[in-house]
Amino acid sequence: MEMASGSSLLRxxxxxILCYYLFKFLMRIFAPIIMQKAVNKMQEKMQEQYKKQQEQQQNTTTQSTQFQSKEKGKVGDYIDYEEIN
Structure with a gap:
């Protein structure tokens, strides 16, 4: 078995260490950009959900208003059922 020489170990x-510091340096440059894109994407999704929720709420309100107006205008006959033995 061959022992590693001191120079190869130092190399x-x-x-x-060089890779570590290079990675650290690159993260300082690119991390804010990546985080900003992620935040923007989340913000867009939240806005879409909010818009969908507002539309759904408006549709529900409109439908219930239409149903109530139909019920108010509708007057029907009253039928009394008798029990037959």
């Missing part, structure tokens, strides 16, 4: 550690 590996240097690459790992």
């Amino acid at each position: 590996t550690l240097a690459i790992i």
Whole structure:
């Protein structure tokens, strides 16, 4: 079995540290952009849901108003049923 030399170990550690700091630097640049896009997308979804809810509420209100107006104008005959033995 071959032992790793000190220079290859240092080189590996240097690459790992360099990758870590590169990742950290890139996240400082791109994380706010990514977060802003995610927030905008969530905001759009919430607005769509709000609009759908408002439309549904208006439709329900309109339908109940129409039903009530039909009921008020409708006068029918009263039929008395008798029980037959």
